[in-house]
Amino acid sequence: MLNLDQYNCLGEALRDAIECWPTETCLIESDRNKEKGRLTYSDFKDLALPLARALQDADFKPFDRAAIIMTNQSKWLVSAYAIFYTGCVVVPLDYKLTAAEHLQLLAHSQAKVLIVEYYLWRAIMQEPTFSNHKLKTVLVTDAPLKAELAGAFRWEDFRRRGDPAFVPRKREDTACIVYSSGTGGRPKGCVLTHENYLEQCKALTAWYPFWPGVRYLSILPTNHAIDFMVGFIGPFVCGACVVHLRTLRPEFVRDAFTRYKITYVSLVPMVLKNLERGLKAKFDELSPAKRFVLNRMIALNKALTREHPRVKLSRRLLGQVHQAFGGELLAMFTGGAFMEPSTLQFFYDLGLPVANGYGLTEAGTALTLNDFKPFRADTVGRPLPGVELRVLNPDSEGVGEVAVRSKTVMSHYLDDPELTAETIVDGWLVTGDLGKFDGHGHLQLFGRKKNMIVTEGGKNIYPEDIETVFDGLPVKECCVFAANYIWPEKSLGREMLVLVLRLENNQEFTGSLKEQIVACNRRLPDFKRVGGYCIWNQDFPRTASMKIKRNVLAEAVGQSMDRATAVAEL
Amino acid sequence: MTTSDQTLDAILNLAATHFKVPREKLTPDGDFFKTLGIDSLQALDLLTRLEHHFHVELPDYELQGVSDFRTLADRIQARL
Numbered sequence A: 001m002l003n004l005d006q007y008n009c010l011g012e013a014l015r016d017a018i019e020c021w022p023t024e025t026c027l028i029e030s031d032r033n034k035e036k037g038r039l040t041y042s043d044f045k046d047l048a049l050p051l052a053r054a055l056q057d058a059d060f061k062p063f064d065r066a067a068i069i070m071t072n073q074s075k076w077l078v079s080a081y082a083i084f085y086t087g088c089v090v091v092p093l094d095y096k097l098t099a100a101e102h103l104q105l106l107a108h109s110q111a112k113v114l115i116v117e118y119y120l121w122r123a124i125m126q127e128p129t130f131s132n133h134k135l136k137t138v139l140v141t142d143a144p145l146k147a148e149l150a151g152a153f154r155w156e157d158f159r160r161r162g163d164p165a166f167v168p169r170k171r172e173d174t175a176c177i178v179y180s181s182g183t184g185g186r187p188k189g190c191v192l193t194h195e196n197y198l199e200q201c202k203a204l205t206a207w208y209p210f211w212p213g214v215r216y217l218s219i220l221p222t223n224h225a226i227d228f229m230v231g232f233i234g235p236f237v238c239g240a241c242v243v244h245l246r247t248l249r250p251e252f253v254r255d256a257f258t259r260y261k262i263t264y265v266s267l268v269p270m271v272l273k274n275l276e277r278g279l280k281a282k283f284d285e286l287s288p289a290k291r292f293v294l295n296r297m298i299a300l301n302k303a304l305t306r307e308h309p310r311v312k313l314s315r316r317l318l319g320q321v322h323q324a325f326g327g328e329l330l331a332m333f334t335g336g337a338f339m340e341p342s343t344l345q346f347f348y349d350l351g352l353p354v355a356n357g358y359g360l361t362e363a364g365t366a367l368t369l370n371d372f373k374p375f376r377a378d379t380v381g382r383p384l385p386g387v388e389l390r391v392l393n394p395d396s397e398g399v400g401e402v403a404v405r406s407k408t409v410m411s412h413y414l415d416d417p418e419l420t421a422e423t424i425v426d427g428w429l430v431t432g433d434l435g436k437f438d439g440h441g442h443l444q445l446f447g448r449k450k451n452m453i454v455t456e457g458g459k460n461i462y463p464e465d466i467e468t469v470f471d472g473l474p475v476k477e478c479c480v481f482a483a484n485y486i487w488p489e490k491s492l493g494r495e496m497l498v499l500v501l502r503l504e505n506n507q508e509f510t511g512s513l514k515e516q517i518v519a520c521n522r523r524l525p526d527f528k529r530v531g532g533y534c535i536w537n538q539d540f541p542r543t544a545s546m547k548i549k550r551n552v553l554a555e556a557v558g559q560s561m562d563r564a565t566a567v568a569e570l
Numbered sequence B: 001m002t003t004s005d006q007t008l009d010a011i012l013n014l015a016a017t018h019f020k021v022p023r024e025k026l027t028p029d030g031d032f033f034k035t036l037g038i039d040s041l042q043a044l045d046l047l048t049r050l051e052h053h054f055h056v057e058l059p060d061y062e063l064q065g066v067s068d069f070r071t072l073a074d075r076i077q078a079r080l
Helices: A010-019 A041-057 A074-084 A099-109 A117-127 A194-208 A225-236 A250-260 A270-285 A288-304 A310-317 A319-324 A341-349 A415-424 A462-468 A513-520 A550-560 B004-018 B032-036 B040-054 B069-077
Strands: A025-031 A034-040 A066-070 A088-091 A112-115 A137-141 A174-181 A188-193 A216-219 A241-245 A264-265 A331-335 A354-358 A389-390 A400-406 A428-437 A441-450 A475-481 A497-502 A533-537
Touching: A010 A194, A010 A225, A010 B069, A025 A041, A025 A074, A025 A475, A041 A074, A041 A415, A041 A428, A041 A533, A066 A074, A066 A188, A066 A241, A066 A341, A066 A400, A074 A112, A099 A117, A099 A174, A099 A188, A099 A194, A112 A513, A117 A137, A174 A194, A174 A216, A188 A270, A194 A264, A216 A225, A225 A331, A250 A270, A250 A319, A250 A441, A250 B032, A270 A288, A270 A331, A270 A341, A270 B040, A288 A341, A310 A319, A310 A354, A341 A513, A389 A428, A415 A428, A462 A475, A462 A513, A462 B004, A475 A550, A550 B032, B004 B040, B004 B069, B040 B069
Parallel strands: A025 A241, A066 A088, A066 A112, A088 A174, A112 A137, A216 A241, A216 A264, A264 A331, A331 A354, A497 A533
Antiparallel strands: A025 A034, A174 A188, A389 A400, A400 A428, A428 A441, A475 A497
16 A cells, blocks of 8 residues: 655645556445446546546636435546545535535535536525525536536536646645534534544554455445545545445345455445345244254354454355355444444354444544454454554443544634634544443443434434424423433443423323424434433523523433433334 | 336335345335345445346445435436
């Protein structure tokens, strides 16, 4: 791989990667069982540079911001490289947000350019606030020929001949603005520098190297910190290849493993559990004799890999299982949301190790990762090289808030010095997560101090972001909490959002009120919905400026009521 | 050509059969994640079944932001 210490910015590193491995395949795009195309590094450059030139000709200046909203595909990475090449900033947005949320973040980030997939642009154009947008140039991918684009250009046509000017950046300059949450309340735009990314990449590839021929299956959205690193920057600075699937249907994901002989993949718990279910179902179909043999091979593999994985041995002992994953899989990565240790153990015993890790957008991609020396199903691993972690104010069991100091920690929150000052204190990023180190230097997580949840699909949901959907409920007041914020549990499971209601005097909780709550809830995407409600019988404590004192309210509710009896499911 | 109501009815029947849930438990405006007890990956599975039934290709994004059968039916109807 390239020596990243010699580079000041991602544009330089990617440019050299292209020159280093011009004929290596860097991208494969597949849609269901059809391969849509492959690009070599040289092809990649030939697509990106005319785009970069066209952007420069359209007055896209160094330090300007360009948002990308697309499902995973080659055009995402081509666009990002073109933006870096011109010395500009990438604002990767989640394609699963609503059109209203997209417009809100586009405004917050002050993006000048938007590069967006047609079906998303179509929804954005229909938003009532669409005409307020301040975008100067919009490029739409895959737009039908006669589609109305409201002045946007077709991405495929937006290119100019002639060499674009390469604009280098310094390490401390902004590379990306990545939103860790916050479309409803206070958008949290993490300003990540070129140094953040270069250092993160160096740390990750030290433990999990890529090289030409390695194939990474990119399933997590590329706007997410993990996939941006492990499904773009990491493979590219090593001459490796990224495989994009245009669909996430399980049968096509399974096919992709075998068709492309995948080396690495990152998965959220939901997908891993789906794979586990599928494998167990297949095992259940085996005859008793074959099942006996399989179980013995699994037990033998488990015993022989107790100290560390032994990939070649596992592939020999459990050949058919490994062939179902393409026969070249070295590791799967997961993190962010709670992962059942039993699922991690299941895969490890099959010789398909899942490296569970921990990180947050504010600190790059990953802070800790399991290195399988030996495998641990009950931790989120050891700190990566260059990452300092400590536990603040540990209790009698050694559990306290995790804080991190590292060159991968963001510069600040965009336009929010107050929140930045609360989050980065004396050079340490306070994470809001609770954990402790065991005797082997592994971090174990024990819940969250902060009022938020991470879904099984890896999404951060902050209650303040979704509360507004309950405005207008005929109650005295209401607010949303992460249930574990009110009733702290020393684990990360059972995450859900709870609506706390204060009824009017003499108001009864009726079926009609419940229906209204359900109707409000349904306006949210399924992964953002509250899971239950509870009734609180006192007015909410408020500050002089009438803001709810959430920590005071949560403590009062938590101390007065038992979660099991107080929370009714929605 | 299939009408909207026919499309909706077909979806409800298919969902009930595939996920082994009593048909009477499913309503057009009901949250199919809850009533079928499925996650988003299993919802994609339902989309595949609907493609086969209606002989139409349905990209994953047709499920984006959708959680009730009626809206899903409208999206499919628009492609028929």
